[in-house]
Amino acid sequence: MTTFDERERAFENQFAHDQEMQFRITARRNRLLGEWAAARMGLTPEETDAYAKAVVQADFEEAGDEDVIRKIVGDLTSAGIDIDEPTVRSALEEQAVIARRQFMEQK
Template sequence: MTTFDDRERAFETKFARDEEMQFRIIARRNRLLGHWAAEKMGLTAEEADAYAVAVVQADFEEAGDEDVVRKLVGDLTAAETDVDEAEVRRAIEEKTVEARRQLIESQG
């Protein structure tokens, strides 16, 4: 029975580690998205940092990415940029890959 318990604990530990890594990837992705959108809106470096934090916080409104998409599209539209929802969704995919790469590199 000890072997089974050890395997169960190992799976639980791996699951927790994977969940934490996914959370960190999404938070970093959202920060990168905030800086990407800030650049499109012509914000200063200080404003961009604050905006990136706001994008990270927007992700806690509901599960999934729709809250982030809604914030980015709304803010980019209000700033009269020519960025549409499809471009925001492409940026989400690109920044997810970039965030994952950055976290993996920082661990190695």
């Protein structure tokens, strides 16, 4: 194996590792956002856990964050909570920072 092949393999491995870490951070962020929304809806701990998992699953509907934001806004509105999309986007950004911090602390 040449040095070039070794470097190429190292870059591929690093890329795969980075993608996996980003996936985990995004999933954690979505879970935290689900917990944030559940607290506003006054859900029980069991309901909060199930709802947070549903938010994580909602992210697989389409690329990007729009599916998660749409779910949270829709669910909060259905629960009678006055909320707008910018508020949810702001909470999403806050939860992303927390998720990244938690992930880095684990290492």
